[in-house]
Amino acid sequence: MASTRPNILVIEDDPPIRRFLRASLSSHDFDVQEAPGGKEALKLATQQPPDLVILDLGLPDVDGLEVIRQLRQWATMPIIIVSARGQEKDKVAALDAGADDYLTKPFGVGELLARIRVALRHAVTLAAGRGESSQFRVGQLHVDLAARRVLVAEAEVHLTPIEYKLLTTLAHYAGKVLTHRFLLKEVWGPTYSDQTHYLRIFMANLRRKIESDPARPRYLLTEQGVGYRLAEE
Amino acid sequence: MASTRPNILVIEDDPPIRRFLRASLSSHDFDVQEAPGGKEALKLATQQPPDLVILDLGLPDVDGLEVIRQLRQWATMPIIIVSARGQEKDKVAALDAGADDYLTKPFGVGELLARIRVALRHAVTLAAGRGESSQFRVGQLHVDLAARRVLVAEAEVHLTPIEYKLLTTLAHYAGKVLTHRFLLKEVWGPTYSDQTHYLRIFMANLRRKIESDPARPRYLLTEQGVGYRLAEE
DNA sequence: GTCAATCTTTACGGAATCTTTACGCCTCAC
DNA sequence: GTGAGGCGTAAAGATTCCGTAAAGATTGAC
Numbered sequence: 001m002a003s004t005r006p007n008i009l010v011i012e013d014d015p016p017i018r019r020f021l022r023a024s025l026s027s028h029d030f031d032v033q034e035a036p037g038g039k040e041a042l043k044l045a046t047q048q049p050p051d052l053v054i055l056d057l058g059l060p061d062v063d064g065l066e067v068i069r070q071l072r073q074w075a076t077m078p079i080i081i082v083s084a085r086g087q088e089k090d091k092v093a094a095l096d097a098g099a100d101d102y103l104t105k106p107f108g109v110g111e112l113l114a115r116i117r118v119a120l121r122h123a124v125t126l127a128a129g130r131g132e133s134s135q136f137r138v139g140q141l142h143v144d145l146a147a148r149r150v151l152v153a154e155a156e157v158h159l160t161p162i163e164y165k166l167l168t169t170l171a172h173y174a175g176k177v178l179t180h181r182f183l184l185k186e187v188w189g190p191t192y193s194d195q196t197h198y199l200r201i202f203m204a205n206l207r208r209k210i211e212s213d214p215a216r217p218r219y220l221l222t223e224q225g226v227g228y229r230l231a232e233e
Numbered sequence: 234m235a236s237t238r239p240n241i242l243v244i245e246d247d248p249p250i251r252r253f254l255r256a257s258l259s260s261h262d263f264d265v266q267e268a269p270g271g272k273e274a275l276k277l278a279t280q281q282p283p284d285l286v287i288l289d290l291g292l293p294d295v296d297g298l299e300v301i302r303q304l305r306q307w308a309t310m311p312i313i314i315v316s317a318r319g320q321e322k323d324k325v326a327a328l329d330a331g332a333d334d335y336l337t338k339p340f341g342v343g344e345l346l347a348r349i350r351v352a353l354r355h356a357v358t359l360a361a362g363r364g365e366s367s368q369f370r371v372g373q374l375h376v377d378l379a380a381r382r383v384l385v386a387e388a389e390v391h392l393t394p395i396e397y398k399l400l401t402t403l404a405h406y407a408g409k410v411l412t413h414r415f416l417l418k419e420v421w422g423p424t425y426s427d428q429t430h431y432l433r434i435f436m437a438n439l440r441r442k443i444e445s446d447p448a449r450p451r452y453l454l455t456e457q458g459v460g461y462r463l464a465e466e
Numbered sequence: 467g468t469c470a471a472t473c474t475t476t477a478c479g480g481a482a483t484c485t486t487t488a489c490g491c492c493t494c495a496c
Numbered sequence: 497g498t499g500a501g502g503c504g505t506a507a508a509g510a511t512t513c514c515g516t517a518a519a520g521a522t523t524g525a526c
Binding site: 196197199200201203204207208214215222224225 | 512513514515516517
């Protein structure tokens with residue numbers, strides 16, 4: 001699909017293994033970015049989002065699971081874990097945090113490449129629709145998913161966790177109407193599906209913080225009897 | 234997204250393992266279908282396509298790789314391989330044939346479940362990406378079913394829930410005449426089958442919003458004594 | 467243990483929508 | 497011609513849905 005070579009970000013602190021991965025990937029038609037630690041990796045990923053991430057869980061600076069969660073705040077590209085720890089609970093934790101695959105060292109290059117092909121196969125099909133980015137903009141409203149910040153007219157606005165989740169869920173489907181039920185499931189969890197008054201209250205809170213005239217909203221729009229919608233350009 | 238429990242097809246010839254998988258999956262909110270061989274499996278899969286397939290490569294009747302290829306001829310649901318053979322070339326062959334994951338026996342149930350969750354996660358995202366070309370057009374009228382929006386001459390028109398349901402029902406059968414009874418059942422529910430005056434009122438409302446000359450409708454056409462019809466190109 | 471921030475619960479006025487009622491027009495059979 | 501049935505339109509009444517405020521409960525930080 002992509003006319004250029006797929007770009008892979010390798011997050012690995014051990015220099016020999018990093019070199020080895022770079023060599024293996026480069027010779028199989030991939031572009032490679034490298035990061036020795038989680039901090040650099042997250043920065044790199046926002047600056048130039050890769051098509052796939054290979055992540056060693058045993059990083060010196062940040063917990064590997066935390067790197068997964070940070071990336072998943074805004075990105076959907078495949079994440080393949082490469083780890084010395086082969087305990088089942090480690091695998092389950094990583095996969096549930098948002099990783100797509102988990103290889104235990106030592107592993108063969110052939111298998112890694114095959115699993116990369118599988119992951120990219122998935123990614124191509126779904127990336128076709130949405131050109132994802134770590135930012136969302138509409139009018140004066142600016143949501144930075146990677147930094148977890150919300151700006152209105154260049155001024156930062158503080159949101160509570162639920163307010164933030166609600167706004168980002170709407171932003172993820174910007175322009176589309178999301179039903180009450182769906183929003184409640186997504187933000188509060190499946191057991192809250194019929195607590196529609198929660199939505200009314202938190203939408204009011206969000207509007208007070210984001211809209212210049214909360215009574216006549218420009219971004220957070222109501223679809224009576226159905227749900228809510230975030231305006232897009 | 235799916236309101237019912239995900240359905241998993243287990244293809245495994247060894248009865249104890251099959252029983253074990255059934256028990257593990259059933260107790261974790263999955264519906265399970267079983268097949269002891271490739272032939273039955275392929276037949277079952279066409280009759281009642283599962284949401285995910287767990288496949289043992291060492292089947293007595295058909296080669297496991299062949300089962301993958303057969304399924305991939307028409308289906309895209311995730312396939313997770315479960316095999317006693319852990320050779321790298323086996324894994325690569327299966328993954329490249331179209332499998333999505335490969336576990337080597339013995340494996341933990343926790344890991345299998347986690348990898349199932351990953352695979353289903355992908356499947357949901359994929360489905361969401363595909364279903365975005367759901368639009369209807371005729372003349373100046375444009376209905377965007379995904380965003381739940383209606384445009385007339387590029388300008389958005391606000392519709393109430395019932396108006397919208399009525400319009401989309403007509404659009405779904407564009408060009409065909411729908412009887413009063415059918416529309417009432419579809420939009421209001423089966424108990425309203427003889428409230429034909431509702432239809433007159435809401436058709437008038439719709440025309441006022443959509444037609445440039447409501448008295449001489451171009452899109453929402455009346456079929457005297459029968460019902461209504463939405464014009465198509 | 468206290469305090470601050472957030473989430474949950476309760477209550478109510480107003481707006482949007484649906485339902486009901488009413489009336490005029492047209493067509494067609496007799 | 498005329499009266500009945502089907503249709504379109506208007507407007508008032510009833511109901512549901514939404515926005516807002518504020519008090520109570522919970523959580524986490526120090």
